[in-house]
Amino acid sequence: MYDSGKIIAGLLIFVLFVTIPVWYNRGSAGAVPELELPKDATTCVLPAAEIRAEHMKLLNVWRDEVLRDGDRGTFEIDGKQYQKSLMLTCMKCHTSKVRFCDRCHDYTSVNPYCWNCHLAPVE
Amino acid sequence: MFEKALKGNKYYWMWLAFLGFFIAVGVVSYLRQYFFGLSLTGMTRDVSWGIYIAQFTFLVGVAAGGVMLVLPYYIHNFKAFGRITILGEFLAIAALLMCMMFIMADLGQPLRALNVILHPTPHSMLFWDMCVLWGYLILNALCGWVILTAERKQVAPPKWIYFFVYLSIPFAISIHTVTAMLYCGLPGRHFWLSAIIAPRFLASAFAAGPALIVVMALILKRVANFDAGKEAIDKMVTIITYAAITNMFFLGMEFFVGYYSDIPGHKHSLQYLFFGLEHHGHVYNNLVPFMWGFVILFLVGIGLITHPYTRRKNDLWLGIGCASIFIAFWLDKGIGFVLAGFLPTPVHEIVEYYPNINEIFVTAGVWATGFFILTVLYKVALGVEHEVEA
Amino acid sequence: MDTNRRNFLKVAGISTLAGLGGTTIVNRLVAGVDEAHAAAPAGSGVERKTSETIRYGLVIDIKKFHQDPSLGEKAVNACHQIHNVPKFPEKRDEIKWIWMTNFENAFVESPNLYQDEANQTHQLPILCNHCDNPPCVRVCPTKATYRYEDGIVGMDYHRCIGCRFCMAACPYGSRSFNWRDPQAYIENINRDYPARTRGVVEKCNFCVERVQAGLQPACVEAVGDSKALVFGNLKDPHSEIRQILKEKQTIQRNPSLGTIPSVFYIV
Numbered sequence: 027m028y029d030s031g032k033i034i035a036g037l038l039i040f041v042l043f044v045t046i047p048v049w050y051n052r053g054s055a056g057a058v059p060e061l062e063l064p065k066d067a068t069t070c071v072l073p074a075a076e077i078r079a080e081h082m083k084l085l086n087v088w089r090d091e092v093l094r095d096g097d098r099g100t101f102e103i104d105g106k107q108y109q110k111s112l113m114l115t116c117m118k119c120h121t122s123k124v125r126f127c128d129r130c131h132d133y134t135s136v137n138p139y140c141w142n143c144h145l146a147p148v149e
Numbered sequence: 150m151f152e153k154a155l156k157g158n159k160y161y162w163m164w165l166a167f168l169g170f171f172i173a174v175g176v177v178s179y180l181r182q183y184f185f186g187l188s189l190t191g192m193t194r195d196v197s198w199g200i201y202i203a204q205f206t207f208l209v210g211v212a213a214g215g216v217m218l219v220l221p222y223y224i225h226n227f228k229a230f231g232r233i234t235i236l237g238e239f240l241a242i243a244a245l246l247m248c249m250m251f252i253m254a255d256l257g258q259p260l261r262a263l264n265v266i267l268h269p270t271p272h273s274m275l276f277w278d279m280c281v282l283w284g285y286l287i288l289n290a291l292c293g294w295v296i297l298t299a300e301r302k303q304v305a306p307p308k309w310i311y312f313f314v315y316l317s318i319p320f321a322i323s324i325h326t327v328t329a330m331l332y333c334g335l336p337g338r339h340f341w342l343s344a345i346i347a348p349r350f351l352a353s354a355f356a357a358g359p360a361l362i363v364v365m366a367l368i369l370k371r372v373a374n375f376d377a378g379k380e381a382i383d384k385m386v387t388i389i390t391y392a393a394i395t396n397m398f399f400l401g402m403e404f405f406v407g408y409y410s411d412i413p414g415h416k417h418s419l420q421y422l423f424f425g426l427e428h429h430g431h432v433y434n435n436l437v438p439f440m441w442g443f444v445i446l447f448l449v450g451i452g453l454i455t456h457p458y459t460r461r462k463n464d465l466w467l468g469i470g471c472a473s474i475f476i477a478f479w480l481d482k483g484i485g486f487v488l489a490g491f492l493p494t495p496v497h498e499i500v501e502y503y504p505n506i507n508e509i510f511v512t513a514g515v516w517a518t519g520f521f522i523l524t525v526l527y528k529v530a531l532g533v534e535h536e537v538e539a
Numbered sequence: 540m541d542t543n544r545r546n547f548l549k550v551a552g553i554s555t556l557a558g559l560g561g562t563t564i565v566n567r568l569v570a571g572v573d574e575a576h577a578a579a580p581a582g583s584g585v586e587r588k589t590s591e592t593i594r595y596g597l598v599i600d601i602k603k604f605h606q607d608p609s610l611g612e613k614a615v616n617a618c619h620q621i622h623n624v625p626k627f628p629e630k631r632d633e634i635k636w637i638w639m640t641n642f643e644n645a646f647v648e649s650p651n652l653y654q655d656e657a658n659q660t661h662q663l664p665i666l667c668n669h670c671d672n673p674p675c676v677r678v679c680p681t682k683a684t685y686r687y688e689d690g691i692v693g694m695d696y697h698r699c700i701g702c703r704f705c706m707a708a709c710p711y712g713s714r715s716f717n718w719r720d721p722q723a724y725i726e727n728i729n730r731d732y733p734a735r736t737r738g739v740v741e742k743c744n745f746c747v748e749r750v751q752a753g754l755q756p757a758c759v760e761a762v763g764d765s766k767a768l769v770f771g772n773l774k775d776p777h778s779e780i781r782q783i784l785k786e787k788q789t790i791q792r793n794p795s796l797g798t799i800p801s802v803f804y805i806v
Contacts, residue, residue, distance in 0.1 A: 089697060093693065093697075094693070094695060096689070096693075096747070096751055098751050098752065113733060139736070142720075142722075142736035143696060143734050143735050145728065145730055186718050186737035187716070187718045188737075192718070193632075194633055194706075197703045197706040197716060252702075255702070256700050256701050257699070257702070257703070257716065258699065258700050258701045258738040261700040261701075262700055264681040264683075264700050265680045265700070268681045268698065270679065270682050272677055273678050273680040275678065275702060276680045331704070334678075335678070335708045336710045336793075336796040336797070336798065337674070337711070337793065490707075491707070495647070495710050496647065496665075
């Protein structure tokens, strides 16, 4: 092999670079994010596992129904009526974006730009 | 074939470095604008499109101008254009890429640009503009590359490419017609609400595009040992002459309609552009010098390219004449047309537009990128020509 | 390169493209089946159905705004406050959903030589006309602006790419653009309504969130009993707004353009 020194050295550096996510934290996945759940509500709009996976999809469905179709119909949970709204429903129970939403989002390095417009509750 | 662009003399590299400087400045300026918002331009609530869209409008025309080489050669068998159709096709690629860069620079939410594809809207002309721009870009890239490759291997181009070559001709007409349709269907913008906008766009495109190609060809004769041939240049000059005069005829008709009917909606934008518009005691005339510059440069250019001595015997003055026409139509379309459409505003106010320095640097950066791409592509094309001749 | 390697690369390239393209197309088709159900009502304003029973409209009584100049400010402030409309220091960045202007600026097709004194000294409000045939909806390349069945022309800030084509198309100058981030410039934040981000176009939305909940628009509520602004259903022959339109002569802005506005002005 010509230039074997350079090639092998280069390959080594590349492999190290590309496996950074594996060895940087020395095998651990970091601390599991701790969420501050609302004190006065027992269930969310959907069951916990479902809402964790699907909340963005749900918000998009709500957005299209409310904003584009004009369907502002409410839905019921435990006898109470709720609107299909991030600010008026979700954030009324999850009153702290920093201690709830941001915990998982920071851990998974997700940066939703919802908050550019939808005003987060005052901390 | 790209390796042909990697070998050049020091003037080639100096030119690329010169362009690279402006590209870097443009990138930094655009990042400033991206993170702050479009407030970092001169655009306002009343003149909501500025020089970015104006450059886009002009460059679509330059891209369409390439068809003036393709049409005579492939349809009418005008053999003299055989060596230079590649110049037209590569110019179209560079111009179209500049157009897209200007549109991206102008968007308020550029990361959402794909929404136009995710939510296709056939009744919006901007959707069709995106379609034809991309279509024409792909056609030119495909045709240019395949035919150049065939030339390099010294074989006839494959038969299937001719379908795309013929397709690129109506596409060229369509890109500029669709861009004109962006403007000429808007109620309330009376300066643009005229059927002659599309013909005027095409006329100035068929003058400006070939004018730039002639200038490029003359420069390439000087620096790259590439002679397009007297017959080819002469025919292009003929095309430029007729197209330029047609554009001025159309402009003259616009003047007649506005000034003879004396209807304010048809007259006031022209008045603002060429003479200044008086409104509530103040005369607004910041574009007047540009428009008269356009007229003077046109007359100088037309004079130079039609006079027998400068046309046939003197490359330098011919180049100056064509450059003059190119700059004249840039002033007409790239500055006058778009900006004056917004004034007077729908509520009959006048708010003059001035680009600010950040906007100018971004614009210069995009132009530099276009010329960079053009230089690289022409280097490839000429590299192949020289290789074949050897 | 020898021909075998060349053929291999050709086949590999085409199969990769086919694989990627194929899966994408299949996915989109599958998703498209679900989307198609949702897509039908969420079309553009041009393809959307028009309701047979509801079309919202607004009547503006110019004389009442002359008689009580404070009404204009009340209407504008109510709207801008409830919708978090920012107030920028420089006029070039300005965003306004409803504002007061002179007669000759509102009605550019009307002659204004020897204008009456009241119109010379007082102003009237103008806003988005929520046209029946809106040019802004026609030109939007992403359907970010669209017409509801009840006639309101809405704005989807999530989809707007900020191309400002709608601003060029509007013959009334009703639309504003967020040239910069507005949140720092909102004077009294209403925490029950979102703000906007930089790079999107906004305009009056006829308080669609209030109207669809049975309330009156904020500007109408702000002028109270003066009836300077009357909002209602144009298709209901017994509504208050239809009564006024029957009794009083009204004009509209730029009628020759065929936009069929929903806003009427009693001269």
